[in-house]
Each structure stands twice: as structure tokens, then as C-alpha cells.
Amino acid sequence: MADHNDPNAVNSIFSDIDHSPADLYDLFGFPSKDTDGGEKVVIALTFASVPEAGVLDSDLLYRILIAAHPRVVWPEHDEFTLDALGRYFDAVKNKYLGELKTAEIRVTIDPAQKATVKFIDFPGGSFSTVVDIGKVLAIPTPDGHSIQAFIGGRDDAFFNDLTGFFRSINYAPQFYHVPHTMTEARELPIPKTLLELDGNDLFNYDPNNPLLGSGVKQNLPPGPWTWKGDKFKKDADGNYRFVYSGVDAQAGKNVNAIILEIPLSFITRSPAANRVVNTWGESWVRKAAHKVESIPDHPVWLEHPWALLESIRFDDELKQYKLVDTDGQPFADAALSERENNRQLGANNFWLGPHFIKRLAHLGWGFGPSISALGLRTSFDHNNSPVSVLKTYASVVEAFPRVKKTLFQGLRLPDDSWNPKGLDIPLRRPFEIFIPNVCAIDMDTTGTWPYGRRLEDQVATRFLALFLDMEAEFNGKKYHIDLLNDQSLWDQAPIVPKTPPNPLTNDVEFLDHFPYLAEPHPQ
Amino acid sequence: MTDYQKELEGTGKDIAGLRDGMGVRPCDPEKATRLAYRLYHRASLTAQFADFQAAEACIDAGIRQFGPQEDLCLLKVTLDFRFHRLDGVKRDLDMVPALRGRFEGRSILADLDFQEGRYPQARTALEDLIREDRSWDNLARLAYFTFKMGGTEEADRLYVEAEDELTAKEMRSYAWVELQRGVLRLSRGCYEDGLAHYRRAGTAYTGHWHTDEHIAEALAAQGRFDEAILLYRNVMERAPRPELQQTLGELYAFIGRTGEAQLWFEQALAGYLESAGRGDVHYYHHLTDFYADVREDGAEAVKWARMDLALRDNFATEAALAWALYRDRQFDAARDAMDRALSPGVRDARLFAQAAAIERAAGCVGDGARHLRMAEEINPRYRDFHVHR
Numbered sequence: 001m002a003d004h005n006d007p008n009a010v011n012s013i014f015s016d017i018d019h020s021p022a023d024l025y026d027l028f029g030f031p032s033k034d035t036d037g038g039e040k041v042v043i044a045l046t047f048a049s050v051p052e053a054g055v056l057d058s059d060l061l062y063r064i065l066i067a068a069h070p071r072v073v074w075p076e077h078d079e080f081t082l083d084a085l086g087r088y089f090d091a092v093k094n095k096y097l098g099e100l101k102t103a104e105i106r107v108t109i110d111p112a113q114k115a116t117v118k119f120i121d122f123p124g125g126s127f128s129t130v131v132d133i134g135k136v137l138a139i140p141t142p143d144g145h146s147i148q149a150f151i152g153g154r155d156d157a158f159f160n161d162l163t164g165f166f167r168s169i170n171y172a173p174q175f176y177h178v179p180h181t182m183t184e185a186r187e188l189p190i191p192k193t194l195l196e197l198d199g200n201d202l203f204n205y206d207p208n209n210p211l212l213g214s215g216v217k218q219n220l221p222p223g224p225w226t227w228k229g230d231k232f233k234k235d236a237d238g239n240y241r242f243v244y245s246g247v248d249a250q251a252g253k254n255v256n257a258i259i260l261e262i263p264l265s266f267i268t269r270s271p272a273a274n275r276v277v278n279t280w281g282e283s284w285v286r287k288a289a290h291k292v293e294s295i296p297d298h299p300v301w302l303e304h305p306w307a308l309l310e311s312i313r314f315d316d317e318l319k320q321y322k323l324v325d326t327d328g329q330p331f332a333d334a335a336l337s338e339r340e341n342n343r344q345l346g347a348n349n350f351w352l353g354p355h356f357i358k359r360l361a362h363l364g365w366g367f368g369p370s371i372s373a374l375g376l377r378t379s380f381d382h383n384n385s386p387v388s389v390l391k392t393y394a395s396v397v398e399a400f401p402r403v404k405k406t407l408f409q410g411l412r413l414p415d416d417s418w419n420p421k422g423l424d425i426p427l428r429r430p431f432e433i434f435i436p437n438v439c440a441i442d443m444d445t446t447g448t449w450p451y452g453r454r455l456e457d458q459v460a461t462r463f464l465a466l467f468l469d470m471e472a473e474f475n476g477k478k479y480h481i482d483l484l485n486d487q488s489l490w491d492q493a494p495i496v497p498k499t500p501p502n503p504l505t506n507d508v509e510f511l512d513h514f515p516y517l518a519e520p521h522p523q
Numbered sequence: 524m525t526d527y528q529k530e531l532e533g534t535g536k537d538i539a540g541l542r543d544g545m546g547v548r549p550c551d552p553e554k555a556t557r558l559a560y561r562l563y564h565r566a567s568l569t570a571q572f573a574d575f576q577a578a579e580a581c582i583d584a585g586i587r588q589f590g591p592q593e594d595l596c597l598l599k600v601t602l603d604f605r606f607h608r609l610d611g612v613k614r615d616l617d618m619v620p621a622l623r624g625r626f627e628g629r630s631i632l633a634d635l636d637f638q639e640g641r642y643p644q645a646r647t648a649l650e651d652l653i654r655e656d657r658s659w660d661n662l663a664r665l666a667y668f669t670f671k672m673g674g675t676e677e678a679d680r681l682y683v684e685a686e687d688e689l690t691a692k693e694m695r696s697y698a699w700v701e702l703q704r705g706v707l708r709l710s711r712g713c714y715e716d717g718l719a720h721y722r723r724a725g726t727a728y729t730g731h732w733h734t735d736e737h738i739a740e741a742l743a744a745q746g747r748f749d750e751a752i753l754l755y756r757n758v759m760e761r762a763p764r765p766e767l768q769q770t771l772g773e774l775y776a777f778i779g780r781t782g783e784a785q786l787w788f789e790q791a792l793a794g795y796l797e798s799a800g801r802g803d804v805h806y807y808h809h810l811t812d813f814y815a816d817v818r819e820d821g822a823e824a825v826k827w828a829r830m831d832l833a834l835r836d837n838f839a840t841e842a843a844l845a846w847a848l849y850r851d852r853q854f855d856a857a858r859d860a861m862d863r864a865l866s867p868g869v870r871d872a873r874l875f876a877q878a879a880a881i882e883r884a885a886g887c888v889g890d891g892a893r894h895l896r897m898a899e900e901i902n903p904r905y906r907d908f909h910v911h912r
Contacts, residue, residue: 020692059691177553179593181625219552219589288689288697292727322690 021050021057022283022324025255026158027064029279029439030447030454032261034514037146039264039271041441044455044517045281045327046157046255053153053254053520054134056109059291061284061321062258067102068267068274071442073426080408082400085431089353092436103267106317107151107258109133115151123269136515141266148261150515156253157510157517160460160502163213164244167203168194168366175203175213176220188225191388192366194464195373195495196241199229205241214249231387232373239494240373244501251507252521259515264443271443278438280328284321328437330449330459353435354396360406360430360466361399365389367467374493377472377479379406407431409470411450411462412480418448425451430466449481455510455517460502461485525730526694527568534565555585556594563598570733570762572798578602591618593625600631607805609638609834626652630661637668640837642867659688663700670707671838673870673901679707698728702737706912710872712904714745732761740770743908748778765794766809769817770910776817777908788817807831811843812911814850821851838864842874845881854885872902873911 025046032040045064050057106118117139118128124143131137134152141147166174170190178185191197196204202225206212232240268274364380366388371378373386381402382389393399400407410427419425421444428450433440441452449457465481472479474489483489490498508518524532541558559581566574579602585595596619603611612635622628629652636645649665652658666681682704689697705720718741725734736758743751755771772787792813795806808831814824824847832840845860861878875898882891898905 177551177592179556179595179597181593181597181622181627183625217551217553286691287687288691288694288727289686291691291694292697292723322688 019048019050020324021048021060021256022285023048023050024281024283024325024327025156026330026453027279027281027327027439028157028453028455029277029441030452031441031443031445032514034261037263039443040148040261041264041267041277041443042259042261042447042514042516043279043441044157044257044259044515046154046257046517047283047325049153049254049256049520053256053523055113055153056115056133056151056256058109058111059286060109061286061318062107063282063284064105064107064258064260065102065280065282066104066262066267067278068264068271069276069278070273071276071425071444080404082397085353085357085400085407088431089435105258105260117149117151119147122266124266143266145263145266147263147266148514150257150259152256153254153520154257154259154515154517155506155508155520156250156255157455157506158250159248159458159506160250161244161247162249163247164242164501165460167205167213167243168192170200170203172202172220172225175217177217178220185220185223185225189390190225190227191390192363193232193388194243194367194370194501195388196233196243197227197229197388198231198233200227200233203243204233205243214247227390229387232370234494235496239496242495242497242499242501244499245497246499246501246503248503248507254520254523255517257515257517259517261514275443277441277443278436279441280326280438282323282327283325284318285324286321290320326437328439329434330453331463332434332437356431356434357396357403357407358393358399361403362392364403364406364467365391367464371467374495376474376489377469378467379409379469380467381405405469406466411465412470412478413448414480414482418445418451420446456505458482458485458500458502458504461500464501526728527730527732530695531565531568534561534568537561538565552585552589552592552595555581555589556592556598559585559595559598563602570764575602575606586618593619593622596622597625597627597631600628604631604634604638605805606803607638607807607831607834609635626656630664633661633664637664638835638837640867642668642672657684657688659685659693659696659700662688663703667703670703670710671871672868675707675711679704682707694728695731698724698731698734701727702734705737705741709741709744709909710902712902712907714741714904717741718745732758736762736767736770740908740910743774743777744904746907748774765791765798765806768794769809769813772817774908788813804831804834807834808840808843811847815843815847819850821847821849821853825851825853838867838869838874842869842877846877849877849881849884852884854881857881858885858887870897870901872898872905873909875901876905 025048026044028042028044028046030042032042034040043064043066045062047062101121103119103121106120108116110116113133115131115133116128117131118126119141120126124141124145127142129139131139131149131151135150137149139147139149163174169192170188172178172185172188188202190200190203202221209216209218212218234240264271264277267277365382365385368378368380368382369385369388372382372384381404408429408431410429412427416422423444425442425444433450439453440450441447445451446454448454449459449462453459461484462481464484465479468479468483470479474483474486485500485504487500490500506518510516510518538558538561541554541561545554545558559578562574562578562581566578582595582599582602585592586599589595596615600612600615600622603609603615612631616623616628616631623632629648633645633648633652636642636648646665646668649661649668652661653665662681662685666678666685669681670678682700686697686700689700701720701724705717705724708717708720718738721734721738721741725731725738728734735754739751739754739758742754751774752771755767755774759767759771768787769791772784772791775781775784775787795810795813798806799810807827810827811824811831814820814827825844828840828844828847832844841860841864845857845864848854848857848860858881861874861881864874865878875894879891879895879898882888882894
């Protein structure tokens, strides 16, 4: 997920909080290359493999929500102002809370490990079916489509240097024993940074304790946990020290997953017009009161492979559960919403717009000077600060000018392969990627992030690229969202280790066919 | 295997695993804290004193080794609170001053306000906490407060809201809240409804002696004495606690089997005195109750009541003193103590009935009649068998 560091109540970041099957990891979504019988979209929701990979918890309910609509173009090309952004947030809110018709796929598991999959409010109607776990299945729909489905254990498709990310934001619980009560001792008040800060003894790499933060923790020294330095750390050769190592923290780990390949014409009656499929995932846990009642499944579901469900009141079912976690965009929670429980809003994160701007500015003061120090150009206005700065904002108005370019710049891709049809598709901009918090799959693209999210996308590094100035050039070529994956950049940079921040590929190869995520690792 | 057995077994495995992994001494505070929490959890399940001792030893060792870590101190506070060591609670909080400002610490401080009779502060603190985070435990705290002040319907509404916050992963907590809802009904003489809640608790989380003990009380209240006795004896095999032994003795006495009652009373008293002899204070109120109602030894009851009151000055300890003074035939002093007990606005059938008896004995017949009416209004069946919770 990109929100593996989310201290949401169920999150497993703290060692004495049990892993929870409600902990959503990632949502992947992209157009399938298999277009036989029409276009299809692949959606994969991954979550903690609890109780184990291939065994799902019968107290959980997972939802994948889907809404297709035409591609929307930012209507105010020449007006990149705070007012315009506010109008955009309002328009999106009205759209999601009003006109947009959202369909959903709801999955529950019974104690015998049979999955009930309900397809609700699709143009062809609603229906449900009961399927086996751990098998690739073709689910026929009432209107004649076939949906591929897999529910069960897989390899964790997320690959990143989690320790490096935590080092960059001075996230103490990764490195130190931090009591749960000490909420102020999580992100310590030290500038965020991509380059180690001179004298930042709490988080700088320690050659005498190389595994600190990678499974090894120390006692948290008494505060104040601040940094008094004024420059980046350099070694005797004049090299900066990268906070990232490029090592895959998720290697060898498993997830449970709900993976679907759905015909676009099942999602929308106008597949030619509705080219963007928005999707997000939610986990819900059964309320205690309803577990006691042990409400039986509707008998018709057990008697038929599928049954029409128009008469069933789904809200009544959902009332028996409690929303725990949501997932749409990678890093929407981890980096921007500060992972607070009460901000687990999923797509409905409209009210977080102002917070998003302030948080992005806070991160910018950390990452922007780091980028500049490497000789690269940043999208963030840090007043030519020679070193990362710890700054928080109470006012959006104050933060906005700093972060304006970061918010509004189009995120260029390294080449045109993302747009195989050569259509006039605008580059996506950060503000429209993260609000609403949905994975917006553009069916005319390959679905690579931010036009969806493909398994092979290195989204952790692409997130950092938000802070690059996309108008600048490196080696005669405009910056793009994969620039930080370019080994030649690091070879030239005054930095050690000379590595892209995150691994370039997953620890195991993805499949070239459904369900695409690799087999789970032996346990 | 019942839910209780499964949880106990799982906790035992966790404890063994943690101990295996850490050798002679915990190597880091996280592991030490986890072990202490698991030991406390086991003790909470069994309610055995030895288990609490093991948890306390682990907490203290952790604090000695790693200093006053917040999570460990919070656990120590919780443990001290459970054993009515309110001075200890304050000392624990002083070890980590920041804890008083934490959400969890503020919940404890609200409990402290309640236990020390600062009712408006307790209510305000709980309402503030709930405004910040509608956690089930604070809703249940406020529900209990409201219940004691006579707001039965509001208390039940809060308990329902607390239940709504609980998930299928917290069935033991859900069962606990169901028991509180049952207690609320029994206190109003609604035995069928109360028993239904107790049964629901038993369905939600199977095999817990704590639930069966409540069911036994409800059965006894309904006059199903043989069933109640059978269940109490079964509970006692699983959780041989002095207060349960006293309850069973009272049940035998209630149905006229005084010989059997005395056997259980002797065991109960031995348990209480052993605890007090160790320096523990949490059975003071049981000793007060025992000497006042079982032995009808007013002087001894007053002794224990005053010791308890010195630790916790609240309506319950004041009322216990009042009743002890009544047994000691100090009727005017008893009346004063009961006035103080009822002054915060407490509405409880048992206390009103005791107030009535005290007032009649003190010559205040009118007040006595009024309080008796109030007792009957709250619970027309207040004379039936019941446990003093």
C-alpha cells in the first residue's frame, strides 16, 4: 500500500498490534491487454494475509467501488489559483456525492472459506455468487458477460524501501521503541529529507548498527528530538548520504487479494464515452452485535450460482459492519493524510483538500532542498534553502504559493508508451490525482500510474517525482516521473549509495495472465 | 473449546513464546511491555491473584530495567486502579507526567474523579473524551455514571452506542457491555430482560465464568435457587474468589440453608482477611459488607468501612459506612453518612432501602417512608436475592 506505515487502529506498524485482515495495502487498476470480446479492466485489492495467505477472515467485508465517467479536463487552464482549486474540490465533491452512480463489488467469506461475491448496481443489475477461494474463476453475469475472479493468497506486489521512506520522514517507530501513547513521538520534529542531515543522529545510517530500522530497534533516547544542524551530511569525498537504500522491504511477503478482470461494458453502458474507471477499496469489519445474531445468508445465494438481488437492502448489510480502512491512491494516506484514523475516508476525502496543500508544503520544505542539493530542479519553492527545513502551516493561503507548481504541474511520463493510441490525453496533475482518493484508470492508456496503477509501477519513487520540476531537463530530456529510477542520474550525483531510492522491480516476476500477481511465497 | 478457553490458551502461548524469545531478561522495552500486557490480560481472564502478581512483577521489572516507559506505566496505573490503590495510581501517573495528558491517561483520571467523589469533574471529563473519540470504553464509563445517577434509559442508550463501536474482534468486550445492560435491568427488577442480556453475553463470548456468575444471580433472583446454586458452584471451581463464596453463602442463607451458608462464609472471610493481611485494600468494601450483613458485627464493619473511605471517598464508600454505622446502632451518624452518600444524586434501590431503615431507626419516620417509596419505584422487587455490585 503504500500505506504500510499507517497508524490506523488496525495497522500493523506497531509490533504489539496484531496484523489485521482489515489493513488494506494496495489497489491496482489497469486496462487488460486481453480485449477479446471487448475491453476489460483489471482491479486488484490487496490486504494483510491474516490469518494467512489463502485463508480469509470471515468477519471481514471488502468492497471495491467503481464509477465510470468521461475523461475530465481541468477547465481552467490559465487559472492555477487557490480559488480555482477550491472550486475544483467543490465540483468533485458534488460529483461524487451527487450525480455519480457508483457500483460495487462486495466480498464476504463464510467460515467454510467460501466467498460470497455480490455485484451491486451495475448497469446490468445486481447479482451474487458463491465461489471458492484460491481459484481462478469465470463468473457469468445476468447480461451475458464473464468476469474473471480470484480471491486468495498472492505475493505482495508492492516493492519499495520502506525503511528509507521512514528515514526520510523521521518516523521513529520504525527505528525506536515508541510507546503507543506517545503519539508526538512518531514523525519527530526534524526536517523531512532525502539526504541525511549533518548531525541527525537519530535517523542517519549507522554503520555500527546497519540493521537499525530494518528489523532492529533501539530505545528512544529522551527528547528533545530535534535537529540543530544547518547542512546536509557529506562524507570525506564530498558525497551526500541517501536516506534510501533501494532494498525491497516487501520481498518474500504475501498478501491476500481480491483480483477481478471485468468487461468495461459490464461497468458502463457507454464504454466508448466513459473512458475513465474510478475505483477504490474499503475494508469493513463485522460489528460485535451482528456477530452474535449470526444472520444467515439469504438462502437463494446458496442454491444458485447467481441470483438477482434487487430486492435485497444492502444498506442493511453494511450497517452490520464498521468501516476500517480505505485505499485508492498510493501514498494518499501514508504521505498526505498523515495516516490518521479519522482521515480514513476513501474517495470522500474532499474536506482534506486544504490539509493536502499544507501537508504537501510541509513535505516540500524537506524534499525540495534535497533535490536542489543534488543539482536537480524542484517544483517546490523553498527560497533556495541550502538544507531541508522543518516547517508546518496553519494557513492554506500561506502554503499555497510554495506548493503551487507542485500541485499544478503536469506529470510527464518518460515516453509515449503510456498512451498507445496517441490520443490527446492531458498529463495528470497532483491535485487531481489525490483528491478524490481514487484510482482513476484511463482505458485509453496502459493504466500506468497516474492513469491507473500497474503492478510494475514503482509508485514510491514516482511519488517523490512530484517534487521535481517537470519543465527542467536532464541529459537533454525533460524531467519525468521515472527520472529518479534512472541509474545514470545517481551515477552522476554526489551521493552514496548510488542507487535509485526504491527497487525497480518486484522480488518475483508478475504473471502475464490473470490473476497477474505472483503465486504466494511458501510459508 | 469455548471462546474463553481459546483466548486463555492463546494468551498462554503468547506468554510462553515471548518468554522463550527473550531469555532471562527482556532485551528491549517493547518485548517487556508486550509480555507485561499479556500477563495482565491472562490475569484479567482468570482473576487469579497469583496471575496479577506475575503481571505486576513483570511491570515492575520492566520499569526498573527500562525506566518509566509510558505503556508500562499505563499498565501499572490500570493494575493499581483495579486493586483500589488510588495513591499508587497517582504515584504511577507522576512517574510519567505526560501520561496525564494522553487520551488513555485522561480516561484514568476521569475514573479517579469518580472514585474520589468528584462527580461533576468525572462527567465533564468523560463527555470531553467522548467528544474527541467515541471509544466504547468511555461510552461505557459514562453509561455507568449515568446509571448510578438514575438515568436508566440514557445509560442503556450509551451502552448500546458502546456496543456499536465494538467489532467481531472484540467479543469479550461486547459480552461485558451486555452484562452491564443486564445489571441495569436487574437493578430495576426486570429479571427476564436482564437474563436475556446475560444469555446474549454468553452467546457472544462462550465459557466465561464472569458471565455465568451473572446468570447465576439472575436465576436466584427469579427464585430458581437450585439452578443458581449449581451454576455458582461450577463458577467457583473455575474462579474461586472470596466474593463469589460470600454470594453463594448469602444465597444459601436466603433460602434458609444456614449450615451450608456458614461454610461458604468462612471461606470467604478467610480469603478477604488473607488479602488484607497481605496489605491489599481491594477487599475492604467486601469486608465492610460481610461484617455488616453476614455477621451483623457493626463495630468491625465500621472499622473496615472507615479504612475504605480513607482510600476512596465516594457515594459507595459513604453508603457502606452508613450501613455499618447502622449495624453499630450509631443511627444519627449513619443518617449523616447516608445523606452524604445520596447527595450527589445517586438513585439506587438498595441504597434508598438502607436509607429508609436508617431513618426509621433514627426516628425520622417520614424520611424513611419516602426513601422506601423511592426504592420501590426504582425496583419493586428489591427485597429479592441480589448481588451487591
